Amino acid sequence: MKKKGVEAAKEKPVIRPTDDQARLLAKGLVRTSRFGALAALEAGTGHPLASRVAVATDLDGTPVILTSMLSGHTAAILGTPSCSLLVGEPGKGDPLAHPRISLFCEAVRIGRDDPAHDRLRTRYLARHPKAELYVDFGDFSFFRLDLARASLNGGFGKAFDLTRQDLLSPVDDPERWAALEVSAVAHMNEDHREAIKLYAEVLCKAEEAKWRLACLDPEGLDLVAGDRVERLWFDELLEDPQDLRQVLVTLAQKARKA
Incomplete structure (x- = not known):
């Protein structure tokens, strides 16, 4: 029963x-x-x-x-x-x-x-x-x-x-990551606003807004627009912060194709 x-x-x-x-x-x-x-x-x-x-x-x-x-x-x-x-x-x-x-x-x-x-x-x-x-x-x-x-x-x-x-997320060299994060975030927000918009609205499927890149880490990036926050994950954990540039380029290309 x-x-x-x-x-x-x-x-x-x-x-x-x-x-x-x-x-x-x-x-x-x-x-x-x-x-x-x-x-x-x-x-x-x-x-x-x-x-x-x-x-x-x-x-x-x-x-x-x-x-x-x-x-x-x-x-x-x-x-x-x-x-x-x-x-x-x-x-x-x-x-x-x-x-x-x-x-x-x-x-x-x-x-x-x-x-x-x-x-x-x-x-x-x-x-x-x-x-x-x-x-x-x-x-x-x-x-x-x-x-x-x-x-x-x-x-x-x-x-x-x-x-x-x-x-x-394991981070072997936080200070090295932090230094690259500061320069990369500033560069993206100043010169690549279109890519940031694609990350948020295409890859994260977020609503249209004035998105900016807030933070980067070995597993992904945080996007913000006012009170809204979106998380975009990388395909794999990054061990070296120097790999960030190619990952960001690849994500933008992926979003444009989508």
Whole structure:
């Protein structure tokens, strides 16, 4: 006799095996997020504190936030670095039907003398240009939210557990990548706006808008137009940043043919 209801649901695995499609969805949610809900333990009380924060990513996909020392969530992650970040914007209809991911992290404050600071500043402002008004204020600091693991909900009945390795892109020489990224992004936005438009509207199938290139990394590029963000993945992981130029040319040619 066929089992129904609660009994049948108990026998069905809740967590699906992690595959490449789940990894790509998870990475895309993190890379394209403009904001997220940071969950931490309130300093002094230990009570759960949830706060909205603007989000960017480092080259390897690690989430990055910029916070004021006056904020309750800054005191929280300084006192207890273990925290979580929920990202994934709902669309039309039932918000629970849209993908989202909970990231389990350790918050690491990045000092202004840290070699990573300038790289994170550049990438953060590329995603949040209005933050230039306060990014250099003395009471603001960047935090990398170093990933431990994640819980992906791809919609009803689509749950996955992911590891750090599932979410991050290996970057052997971040400073070399960062230097080339700055020059390549500036060059593309100044001299190749047509190619950027093709990336967004043909390859990503986005709506027509004034798209610009925000960031580059070994796995793809981020395109922005106002509040809209699109992620274009490369066909394969790039080990050498010098390969970027040919990849960008090839993508433009592909879009023109399409």
